[in-house]
Amino acid sequence: MATSKVNLKDRVDPATGEYRVIAPGETFRSVTEKITRIVLTPHTPLGWFAYFAVAGAGATMLMVALCWLFLKGVGIWAITQPVAWGFAIINFVWWIGIGHAGTLISAILLLFKQSWRNSISRFAEAMTIFAVACAALFPVIHVGRPWLGYWLFPLPFTMTVWPQFRSPLMWDVFAVSTYATISVVFWYIGMVPDFGTFRDRAQSKFAQYIYGILSWGWRGSARHWMRYETASLLLAGLATPLVLSVHTVISFDFAVAVLPGWHTTIFPPYFVAGAIYSGFAMVLSLAIPLRKYYHLEALVTERHIDNCGKVMLVTGFIVAYGYGMEAFMAWYSADHWEAFTFWNRAFGPMGWAYWCLITFNLAIPLTTLWSRKLRTNITFMFIISLVVNTGMWLERFVIIVTSLTRDFLPSAWGTYRATKWDYMTFFGTVGFFVFMFLLFVRFLPMIPMNEIRLLLPGAKIRPKTGPEVIR
Amino acid sequence: MPAREGTYGLLAEFDTPGDLVRAARQAYQDGWRRLDCYTPYPIEEAAEAIGFHRNKVPLVTLIGGLMGGAAMFALETWISVLAYPINSAGRPTYSWPAFIVPAYEWTILWAGLSAGFCMLALNHLPALYHPLFNAPNFRDGATTDKFFLCLEALDPKFDLVQSRSYLEGFKPLSVVEVEY
Numbered sequence: 001m002a003t004s005k006v007n008l009k010d011r012v013d014p015a016t017g018e019y020r021v022i023a024p025g026e027t028f029r030s031v032t033e034k035i036t037r038i039v040l041t042p043h044t045p046l047g048w049f050a051y052f053a054v055a056g057a058g059a060t061m062l063m064v065a066l067c068w069l070f071l072k073g074v075g076i077w078a079i080t081q082p083v084a085w086g087f088a089i090i091n092f093v094w095w096i097g098i099g100h101a102g103t104l105i106s107a108i109l110l111l112f113k114q115s116w117r118n119s120i121s122r123f124a125e126a127m128t129i130f131a132v133a134c135a136a137l138f139p140v141i142h143v144g145r146p147w148l149g150y151w152l153f154p155l156p157f158t159m160t161v162w163p164q165f166r167s168p169l170m171w172d173v174f175a176v177s178t179y180a181t182i183s184v185v186f187w188y189i190g191m192v193p194d195f196g197t198f199r200d201r202a203q204s205k206f207a208q209y210i211y212g213i214l215s216w217g218w219r220g221s222a223r224h225w226m227r228y229e230t231a232s233l234l235l236a237g238l239a240t241p242l243v244l245s246v247h248t249v250i251s252f253d254f255a256v257a258v259l260p261g262w263h264t265t266i267f268p269p270y271f272v273a274g275a276i277y278s279g280f281a282m283v284l285s286l287a288i289p290l291r292k293y294y295h296l297e298a299l300v301t302e303r304h305i306d307n308c309g310k311v312m313l314v315t316g317f318i319v320a321y322g323y324g325m326e327a328f329m330a331w332y333s334a335d336h337w338e339a340f341t342f343w344n345r346a347f348g349p350m351g352w353a354y355w356c357l358i359t360f361n362l363a364i365p366l367t368t369l370w371s372r373k374l375r376t377n378i379t380f381m382f383i384i385s386l387v388v389n390t391g392m393w394l395e396r397f398v399i400i401v402t403s404l405t406r407d408f409l410p411s412a413w414g415t416y417r418a419t420k421w422d423y424m425t426f427f428g429t430v431g432f433f434v435f436m437f438l439l440f441v442r443f444l445p446m447i448p449m450n451e452i453r454l455l456l457p458g459a460k461i462r463p464k465t466g467p468e469v470i471r
Numbered sequence: 472m473p474a475r476e477g478t479y480g481l482l483a484e485f486d487t488p489g490d491l492v493r494a495a496r497q498a499y500q501d502g503w504r505r506l507d508c509y510t511p512y513p514i515e516e517a518a519e520a521i522g523f524h525r526n527k528v529p530l531v532t533l534i535g536g537l538m539g540g541a542a543m544f545a546l547e548t549w550i551s552v553l554a555y556p557i558n559s560a561g562r563p564t565y566s567w568p569a570f571i572v573p574a575y576e577w578t579i580l581w582a583g584l585s586a587g588f589c590m591l592a593l594n595h596l597p598a599l600y601h602p603l604f605n606a607p608n609f610r611d612g613a614t615t616d617k618f619f620l621c622l623e624a625l626d627p628k629f630d631l632v633q634s635r636s637y638l639e640g641f642k643p644l645s646v647v648e649v650e651y
Contacts, residue, residue: 029616227593
């Protein structure tokens with residue numbers, strides 16, 4: 001008991017009586033210096049180049065895999081009948097799910113006034129954008145003739161062919177393209193005032209020009225800030241229903257089909273919760289090395305890691321409910337094929353994947369994340385984030401592959417074994433994602449300075465008698 | 472090339488947001504209208520103090536969203552009923568429930584783009600040059616940790632000597648004259 005009391009005292013600022021998000025002793029200038037130094041330093045750390053080279057090799061592998069794909073066609077992948085979706089759609093759903101946590105942090109937590117999010121919102125948004133870029137790649141290359149990808153859009157062609165709007169695959173086009181656009185707009189607008197800070201703090205003429213142009217001449221006028229805040233709030237309000245709709249529409253791709261194991265109404269909430277679950281895991285996978293490497297422990301504190309762990313616990317239980325409901329409906333529906341599909345998932349030839357996913361997504365995280373001690377243990381949280389990311393990838397693998405390999409007619413059954421090109425494309429996108437993220441960390445403000453300043457005790461206007469000048 | 476010659480205004484620098492807001496509120500009460508605050512993070516009280524209470528961004532966002540949704544629904548209806556009618560499992564060509572999802576997405580897309588671009592347009596951004604960037608102390612402070620109040624020369628009450636002593640009454644860190 002005694003320790004928890006000391007802990008609480010530590011977490012509350014004695015001067016203001018408010019909960020601390022940022023470590024004590026920071027000022028407007030010190031947080032600004034901390035963040036600008038990462039970008040405006042003339043000395044890029046050697047370690048950055050090392051990671052960049054490894055990630056660049058991964059991105060190059062993706063390019064090789066794509067070149068061979070464009071030369072030979074999708075036959076180099078393992079997809080055939082009956083498994084026509086395979087890795088491409090597994091990776092699509094996995095990547096876009098990861099993106100969702102970024103929007104959740106930047107939009108939904110903003111609406112709920114969860115100010116702790118300010119430290120991690122920017123790089124969570126960057127994560128969203130790069131994850132959506134990786135995700136959007138897969139359906140485009142999966143169509144077989146990616147150079148005709150623009151046929152997905154309602155454009156006037158000479159053949160006068162138009163898209164079929166009754167198909168969830170068509171809805172996907174609009175959901176994902178809207179999601180990507182709004183995420184980029186939200187992300188860029190959020191960075192504009194920070195680009196202004198970079199412009200003003202940069203020493204080299206070149207950096208001043210570049211950040212000056214990127215900042216659009218931001219000067220922090222009170223009128224500008226008001227409109228800016230209104231626009232940010234509106235974008236957050238718009239991104240919230242958007243992010244929920246995107247994974248719902250993606251789950252419709254499955255739920256609208258008649259395939260056993262797909263044709264179920266639990267899919268939309270279960271997909272959205274799974275997306276946020278894996279997304280928060282990815283936030284931790286990125287935040288933990290970053291804060292250590294760039295010494296940002298004062299800005300991304302244990303409280304952030306702890307809160308991410310709590311969100312994972314909640315969404316993990318929603319996912320567990322989804323798994324439970326699938327099992328229950330397999331029995332309760334009294335549908336022969338539904339029951340068989342469930343049995344086949346758990347005990348069929350790919351049962352190993354099902355039990356791995358139960359272990360990675362439910363057994364390990366949902367028993368350990370209850371403990372505050374473990375939630376604030378940084379090494380443990382890093383490992384758990386990788387475990388959950390693997391588990392969520394396996395979830396999509398199980399949903400897609402087990403349902404497709406064995407559906408109604410045993411004569412139409414098949415199997416699925418990914419080729420090296422499948423793996424190269426998948427790990428290539430991981431490399432590309434890290435590659436983009438390293439560029440972002442090096443050249444853009446990864447922590448929103450203007451929002452961090454709001455969290456400092458001197459930021460609020462207090463009555464003259466109160467403790468105003470606490471800096 | 473500067474757009475005008477002469478003085479843009481007087482810029483007072485403060486150390487805390489509280490000092491800035493008190494000064495701005497007093498100046499507004501004393502009849503100043505061409506004035507603005509410059510802060511490194513959003514301070515709602517500063518905008519309130521200079522009499523800026525409402526903005527048009529929400530209205531434009533609403534109009535943009537409604538237009539986007541209506542445009543997509545109309546496009547889907549035109550394509551599915553007139554331009555390229557497909558008999559898909561005997562469903563009616565005007566199967567409107569299926570059209571809601573893309574219309575919903577476009578409502579959000581257009582509303583979001585309207586909010587972003589309307590904010591920029593009303594703020595007259597991008598504007599890479601502004602006279603305030605000529606002030607020697609603006610660069611180090613305005614986007615980091617200082618709070619500025621600018622009384623503009625276009626205000627009828629503006630007088631270089633009297634306004635300077637008026638601003639100095641608020642005990643700022645400094646008062647500087649800003650050239651165009």
